[in-house]
Each structure stands twice: as structure tokens, then as C-alpha cells.
Amino acid sequence: MLKASWNLKKTDVLSLGVLVLLALIILLPLIIVFLTSFAPSGTLSGTASSQSWSFANYTEAWQRGKFLLAFWNSTFVALAVTALQIITSALAGYALARLKFRGKQALLLIVLATLVIPFQLLVIPIFLVLKWGNLINTYGALILPTAVNGFGIFLLRQFFAGIPVELEEAAALDGANRLQILWQVMLPLARPALVTLFLFTFIGEWNDVFKPLVFTTRPELRTVQLALAEFQEQFTNNWSLMMAAVTIATVPVLLLFLIGQRQFIQGIASTGIKN
Template sequence: MFKFKWNLKNENFWSLVALLLGALIVLLPLFVVFITSFMPVGSTLGIWTQKNWTLANYRQAWEQGKFLLAFANSTLVAIAVTFFQIITSALAGYALARLKFRGRQAIMLIVLATLVIPFQLLVIPIFLVLKWGHLINTYWALILPTAVNGFGIFLLRQYFQTIPLELEEAAAIDGANRLQILWRVMLPLARPALVTLFLFTFIGEWNDLFKPLVFTTKPELRTVQLALAEFQEQFTNNWPLMMAAVTISTIPVMVLFFIGQKQFIQGIAATGIKN
């Protein structure tokens, strides 16, 4: 039988304590949100003394927020943006990692520079371009502005550099061209990095409020975050109802993260091996 020895001089013990405290700090607000969502409307926020728990908040939040439509729109936008980012990041990342051409380092510096430019700073020129292309109030207005991302390019470039060059040389000897090497050799080996990029992009698009708020006004294009924002009133807030809506909007991304967490950790760890 396994026995844990409480050795205060053991570094692993203090690491475990620090991790448990960190987990408690992170999970406590989520616990409060989840518990509050089951409280009756109009009740005081006495979590430990509450007796009358109810599921009515979830039913009302789902109907009032029209989450079925919001889930469909957010899923469509998130998957489309993720698809475009994976394609563009794989092509650009592979070129910057393996191809030798003049100006490669300068292009890499430009890619990294885009990471420090806030999206809000570019919203006016992006809005004018979308208006010129008659894309305002369309799904493309939510997809195209973030179809390419410097973080994705950097992430895959770093991972591609960790893959042995001999594998590409063997594929080239067999007659494969660059695109075939990328598709059949590099991308299957870069699965952890691809899953990491997928999770980052999908969750980021799912939680994005800025683009739908600026580039769309049609009710049929409302996303999860727009639906969630409508639960916050100016002078009063129905906290149990709002917490139920927050829980509903959070469940899909939590499930997605738990499914891909193993590949996510591998991708983050591997992309820092080689510069």
C-alpha cells in the first residue's frame, strides 16, 4: 500500500503545496459561479446556508439567451478561423523553419512584431476594408480578420525545427516534393503543436466579444459572448441567471480542453526546445 511521508524538508512537498494553493485560487471562483447558478432567483448569496436549489435558471437562461443559435454561430466562426489559421500557420511556419531564402529572419521578426500589436488598434482600418468589400454583417467579417495569426506561425515554426531533418531527406529521396513532405511527414509529426494551436484559436474565438460587437448588428449573427453580454443589466443583475448563462457558455470549451490537454501540454513543451 502506498504511503505518503510528510517531509517538510522535501522540495517535492512544497511544490505540491504550491500547486494545490494555485489550483484552489483558480478553481474557487469557478466553484462559486457553478453553485450560484443553482440558487433561486432573488435569494441572497448565502451559498452555505442555501437549501432551495433549482435548475430553472438553466432553462430560463437557455431560452432567454437563445443559446442554440449562439452556439451554432460561435462554433461555425471558431472552426472556420481555426481551419484558416492551421493552414496558413503550417505553410508559413514550414517555410520559415526549413526553406533558405533572403529576408527570412526579417519576415520572422515582422511575424513576432504582430504579436505585440493589439487588435483594437487595427479595428478601424479592418472595418473600412470589410465595409469596402461589403462584408459587414456577414460571417466573413468574423472570420477573415483573424484568419492569419503570428502566434500560430511562430508555434509551428518552432515545432518544425524540432523534427529531424533526416526524415525530410528520406522523403525527398523517395520523390516527395515540399508540399507532400509537409502533408505526409511534418504535419502528422506535429500533431501536438496542431492540437495546441487548435485549442488556443478555438477558445479565443469562442470567447471573443470584440469582433461580433463591432462588425455585426444582425440578431441572427449573434455569438455566445453577445448572448452572454445581454444578461448584464445597467442597474440590476440577476446573478443566479447570469451565472447559469456563464456556465452554459463555458462547458463546451472546458470539454474541448480536457479532451486535448495531453497533446496541448506536449505541444507547449516541445516548441521551446530549439530556437
């Protein structure tokens, strides 16, 4: 018994060591970026002493890159797109999971088919529609093209399909209609899936550079990623300043993921393939 326990402990320690090593390898680029951002301008993290590190690069990068307006634009667009995707995905996902109507399976296949179509292939018709609606160079051009997403619909459909039907039947006996059942019963139970969709959508919109680059030209609509791209063009040789700007653009989504990681893992684990 003791020998088996000892072998088990050695296996656990070995597994933990391998995981720690892999985590360090994955995090190594982020660590280098973070350390370099504190080094004096014109030097790298490996050539500067810890006594010379300061936050001066962050202050200079924030001011020169004009990140305040870019942060507002990215936050507003990401939250707006996320809210619209949660609403549309919840309604469509619940309909595909619970309602019975002709062509439901075909509609589900169409939703899944949209997942394999790159957004870049649709950019020309989307641009023409936005131009027809006078939405070019507006927040609408950054929000509406991704207000509905097949991944979100499929994710919530899978989660709703795993919730017992008896809960809805009990709510229906109490006089609740479909929307009340969705709002008061299904959505509270689908919190892990909603958090997962929120993280995927918000981080995707925050890191998106394609829509702002194609659909906007006004400087006041510049997002964080566009500001970062312009900043890198101006300070190509100043690695410390560039790494500070990269850290500024990365930290918000990194903190957001760390806050919601438990719900995220639960949401991914509980949305398997269901009929």
C-alpha cells in the first residue's frame, strides 16, 4: 500500500513538473515583454539592471500612443458586440434547443456552416451594405457586422439542450411563457456558457484589427489594436517603449480572462455534442 502510494506521489510530482515547465515555456514570451517594458529606453531587459527599471515607459507610451480614446472605443465596441451576441445567441440557441418546427436541423446545419466561412470573404458585401446604410466611419460599422455569431448560437444551444425539460415544465405550470422561462430559468442556469461567450466575444473584439482598418478612417474611431499598430510603426527601434505599449493593450483582456476562467472552463466542459 505504501509503495503504491509512493509511486502515485512520484507520478503526481512528475506530472506537476511537466505542467509547470510547459507553462513557463508558454508564458516566456509574455515574461520577456513584461520585463522589457520596464527597461530604460534603448535597452533590453537582459542588459538593464533591476535598479534602473521604472514606469516611465508606460507613461510615455500612454501619452504618445493616445491610448485613452482608443481604450474607450475598444471597450464600447467590445461590450456592445458582446451584449448583442449574448441576446441573439440566447434567443436562437433556445429556439434550436427546445422549440419544434420544420427545418430545425437544416437551420442548425446552416448555423454550423457559418463557422467555416472566414470573415474576410464577406468583407466586400458587408462593406457595400454598410455603405448603403451610411454606416461607414461610424460605431455601427464596428458593431453590427459581428452582432450575430454562429459559435455563440451553437454554444448556448448545446448548453440549453443539457438542462432538464422538467424545470421548464414546472415554470410553465406556474404560468410562465417562453420568454419568462428563458429569462428566469434557462439563463441563470446557463451562466457558465454565458461567461464563456462573453470572454470569447470580448477578447475577440478587443484584439480585432480588421474591422477598424477596413470600415473606418476617422482618427476618433481608432481602437486599441490600430493605435498599437501605429505606435509600432513610429517606435520600431525603441523596444522598451513598444513592449510597454503591448503590455498596456494586453493587460485588460488578461485580467478579464483570469477573473472568469473558472466559469469559462465549466462552460466549455459542459457543452458537449448533444442531439
